[in-house]
Amino acid sequence: MRFTNPKHSLSTLDPSGESPVSLLPTTPEDMWHAHNLIAPSDLLRAHAIRKVVTTGSTGSTTSDRVHTDLTIRVQSVFFDPAASSLHVSGTVCQENQYVSLGQHHTLDLELNRPFQLWKHSGWDSVSLKMLEEAVAEDTGEAMCAVVMQEGLANICLITEFQTVVKQRVEANIPKKRAGGSASQGGMTSFYEKTLATLLRTVDFSQPRPLLLASPGFVAQDFRGYMQSEGQKRTDKKLQRMAKDAVVVHSSTGYVHSLNEVLKSPEVQATMRDKRFTGETALMDQLYDRLRKDDGRAWYGAKPVERAVKEGAVGRGGGVLLINNKFFRSLDIKTRKRFVALVDKVKEDGGEARVLSSDHESGQRLDALGGIAAILTYPIYDLDEDEVEEGGEGEESGAAAEEGAMII
Amino acid sequence: MARHQNIRNLDYEAELEEYGAFSDEEEEELSPEDQVRMREGTAQVLEALGVEAHKVPKTQIEESLWHYYWDVDKTITYLISKYIDPPKKPAKTAPPKTAPKQDVATAGKKSANVHNKKGSSSADGVTNQVSQLKIDDTPLPKSRNLNVLSEFEKQKGKKTASFVVVGHVDAGKSTMMGRLLLDLNVVDQRTVDKLRKEAEKIGKTSFALAWVLDQRHEERSRGVTIDIATNRFETETTSFTILDAPGHRDFIPNMIAGASQADFAILVIDASTGAFESGLKGQTREHSLLIRSMGVSRIIVAVNKLDTVNWSQERFDEITHQVSGFLTATGFQPKNIAFVPVSGLHGDNLVRKSTDPAASWYTGKTLVEELEASEPSARALAKPLRMTISEVMRTPQSSISITGRIDAGSLQMGDALLVQPSGEKAYVKSLQVDDGEPADWAVAGQNVVLHLSNIDPIHVRVGDIVCDPAKPIQCVDTFTLKALAFDILMPMQVDVHRGRLHAAGKIEAIDAILDKVTGKVTKKKPMIVKPGTVSRVRVTLHSKVPLEAGQRVVLRSGGQTVAAGLLE
Numbered sequence: 001m002r003f004t005n006p007k008h009s010l011s012t013l014d015p016s017g018e019s020p021v022s023l024l025p026t027t028p029e030d031m032w033h034a035h036n037l038i039a040p041s042d043l044l045r046a047h048a049i050r051k052v053v054t055t056g057s058t059g060s061t062t063s064d065r066v067h068t069d070l071t072i073r074v075q076s077v078f079f080d081p082a083a084s085s086l087h088v089s090g091t092v093c094q095e096n097q098y099v100s101l102g103q104h105h106t107l108d109l110e111l112n113r114p115f116q117l118w119k120h121s122g123w124d125s126v127s128l129k130m131l132e133e134a135v136a137e138d139t140g141e142a143m144c145a146v147v148m149q150e151g152l153a154n155i156c157l158i159t160e161f162q163t164v165v166k167q168r169v170e171a172n173i174p175k176k177r178a179g180g181s182a183s184q185g186g187m188t189s190f191y192e193k194t195l196a197t198l199l200r201t202v203d204f205s206q207p208r209p210l211l212l213a214s215p216g217f218v219a220q221d222f223r224g225y226m227q228s229e230g231q232k233r234t235d236k237k238l239q240r241m242a243k244d245a246v247v248v249h250s251s252t253g254y255v256h257s258l259n260e261v262l263k264s265p266e267v268q269a270t271m272r273d274k275r276f277t278g279e280t281a282l283m284d285q286l287y288d289r290l291r292k293d294d295g296r297a298w299y300g301a302k303p304v305e306r307a308v309k310e311g312a313v314g315r316g317g318g319v320l321l322i323n324n325k326f327f328r329s330l331d332i333k334t335r336k337r338f339v340a341l342v343d344k345v346k347e348d349g350g351e352a353r354v355l356s357s358d359h360e361s362g363q364r365l366d367a368l369g370g371i372a373a374i375l376t377y378p379i380y381d382l383d384e385d386e387v388e389e390g391g392e393g394e395e396s397g398a399a400a401e402e403g404a405m406i407i
Numbered sequence: 408m409a410r411h412q413n414i415r416n417l418d419y420e421a422e423l424e425e426y427g428a429f430s431d432e433e434e435e436e437l438s439p440e441d442q443v444r445m446r447e448g449t450a451q452v453l454e455a456l457g458v459e460a461h462k463v464p465k466t467q468i469e470e471s472l473w474h475y476y477w478d479v480d481k482t483i484t485y486l487i488s489k490y491i492d493p494p495k496k497p498a499k500t501a502p503p504k505t506a507p508k509q510d511v512a513t514a515g516k517k518s519a520n521v522h523n524k525k526g527s528s529s530a531d532g533v534t535n536q537v538s539q540l541k542i543d544d545t546p547l548p549k550s551r552n553l554n555v556l557s558e559f560e561k562q563k564g565k566k567t568a569s570f571v572v573v574g575h576v577d578a579g580k581s582t583m584m585g586r587l588l589l590d591l592n593v594v595d596q597r598t599v600d601k602l603r604k605e606a607e608k609i610g611k612t613s614f615a616l617a618w619v620l621d622q623r624h625e626e627r628s629r630g631v632t633i634d635i636a637t638n639r640f641e642t643e644t645t646s647f648t649i650l651d652a653p654g655h656r657d658f659i660p661n662m663i664a665g666a667s668q669a670d671f672a673i674l675v676i677d678a679s680t681g682a683f684e685s686g687l688k689g690q691t692r693e694h695s696l697l698i699r700s701m702g703v704s705r706i707i708v709a710v711n712k713l714d715t716v717n718w719s720q721e722r723f724d725e726i727t728h729q730v731s732g733f734l735t736a737t738g739f740q741p742k743n744i745a746f747v748p749v750s751g752l753h754g755d756n757l758v759r760k761s762t763d764p765a766a767s768w769y770t771g772k773t774l775v776e777e778l779e780a781s782e783p784s785a786r787a788l789a790k791p792l793r794m795t796i797s798e799v800m801r802t803p804q805s806s807i808s809i810t811g812r813i814d815a816g817s818l819q820m821g822d823a824l825l826v827q828p829s830g831e832k833a834y835v836k837s838l839q840v841d842d843g844e845p846a847d848w849a850v851a852g853q854n855v856v857l858h859l860s861n862i863d864p865i866h867v868r869v870g871d872i873v874c875d876p877a878k879p880i881q882c883v884d885t886f887t888l889k890a891l892a893f894d895i896l897m898p899m900q901v902d903v904h905r906g907r908l909h910a911a912g913k914i915e916a917i918d919a920i921l922d923k924v925t926g927k928v929t930k931k932k933p934m935i936v937k938p939g940t941v942s943r944v945r946v947t948l949h950s951k952v953p954l955e956a957g958q959r960v961v962l963r964s965g966g967q968t969v970a971a972g973l974l975e
Binding site for chain 1 (some may be wrong): 909935946
């Protein structure tokens, strides 16, 4: 994504939101960025094709498809990750010759067509950060990973910001029967299916890293199959792909096993400075702390908010982890609350990381409720006050203080 | 000219009237005699249907009467099968004679599309009245309406039992079982010699006996068991089914599938120096935990490879002491644990007592004697039919055949079954029990092969549940589990395993920590659950899966077992 006008940049942005920001998406992943930036009740202006029905005097109706620019007030946003398409629906708020005020329209944002965005309540720190990431330079090819087990394969594309499951291959592998070797055929047809799907859904014209992960021997055998197929078809590209493919161990063929895959030393070596390696490491740190149960790690909106208000997430190791899914569909009031949390942590000197909820690390955080924090000092009973009824304000303050003193 | 208003406003009704009326001819053409017959027939049908008559539309009665040429009996049977399904299981209703079969196929109608929604009780009234009527011979499998339970009582053959063989990788499970089968003459020496020659070719001579069970190409070339291998043998008192499980961590889901089918377990331990200790850190412990979680209460520990330590009694005692320690801690009762020193390769103490002088200090039972002494658990014969599908294949008898163990209930040839989660109905064309013998019926505890008809193979997969259409199992995507944690639990992604069924899901929330002994709530909504504690957790799955309360489920994450428990 970049600014339509090359002279514009982040520094020239008007944070109050009164003047629009004009952006031009260039890659499919920019649609994902747009998904983060466009929120309900914002104003969006983009190119649209509107069906206009005109009735002539003879009673014959003609419908024309007209190209216009429409400005709508956003009501809902729908993002399709597999196709990387964004549909924004809302009501028209600027009349023109074809549409009247208040009519509904759904804008499909297209690549290489600029759009203009007016944020409803201005650009806060979180949305500025997202915009910054959106206009940053593209950092190379997405990695392709196939997580498989016997009879199941998940073909995923791991980009900087999201992990998209491109396709799922399932096959029924007949079990061995006494004396027969029919199961050999079963697995081979499964590999065939998987290879065909892989070549169809992921574009390999540019060389990109390919990861094969499975429990047992499935990934190894699949790579062997790829090599033999490459030789049989004398397909140089396929042979090279098979040679460069990295086989990693995972415990299952389900998508969430990608976690273990991304932690493995082979992947770490090749993808050291990518965003997801950092996020995975952070989530591991959080999990370790939670296991230790030393009061320095908490998850869930209420405990984390209390911890931050107290200033426990600050200089010296305090980290606030929030999923960006949190910010996408919140109403204005709640969004302000959480943006304030992020700002407070930054003020206190701690680290506030907005995790991409479409990566495996974000999925793990999602399972915990979408928000978690590592504190600089232990607090032990941030969750106990939920059970007690009434007297929340004072009691929680007292309890928190006590907790702080127990160190 | 399709846009011309004349064309667009054309009144088709008026046009067609010119060509003569196509109104319903049937009724107008009924002769007076036919009308009388129709009236009488309808009256008779309504009388016979009695209380259920409101379910059948009158037009349908008339049509069927016309179709069957005024045969009231046939009409009634057809209408019952179409609108009011009688119970299919004779074992369920008290008088076995009043249970006419529902698979009456008429005029090419696919009965498979009929879903039975009613329970058996309300159909009793109808079936009692209809019991005197004849039933058509049908193209679908004919059931003999046996009372399966009484047949089973009458037969009183050998007991059947299944046991699963578990243990750390390379403990010698497959080899031991191969040797057992050889010594019991289930497999002859010539076959083993042939296997040995083949094994030599790829340099795996020592695996020759294991190849009796490991038949897959990958298993043989790599020298590992990947999936459960089943085999059978009989002694004087019992007919046993062996389930040889894999020992590798990666294949634990397959081991869970095997353990869910077993009545008791044999834990194989490698007694050679160093191997025992590494096994303890590895799968020996995890397998024992899983076995206990699956509800197996009797375990026989076979201390293997003692010939490598010269049948040292101290080594045996040391191992016995340590293992019984953690087995009792896991929850096995000491009287249900037995220890047998064996050598799987040479066959000592498997079927015959050891002839090695160094082993003369052992005077207990051999492995087979221990197995015979074990009592299989009570079978749930009277409960609704539940069977887990462990294999799906094509055979000469049918385009789709399934294998599995009947967990509860009973079935017979000609029965209608419901496959969940697809919800499709199928009919049992024929069935085989215990290694290929054709039979008419089967009960809980038996491993059967069912040949099905009237169902599309894509609806049937390994891990699906076959159940009684009258009392189907529900498909759920969230459930509550009372689980014992083996590792720290918090809301996280897990794999859910129940027998052959494996699904991905996540722990949505931890409701409460419960007291191990009393079961009362000690802490609500905890952040994490420490290992060794019992808690109530809510799990959501990514897709709907057939589960019901009382089943045992295992949760795994990151290659380790994190919890196991009972569904609520």
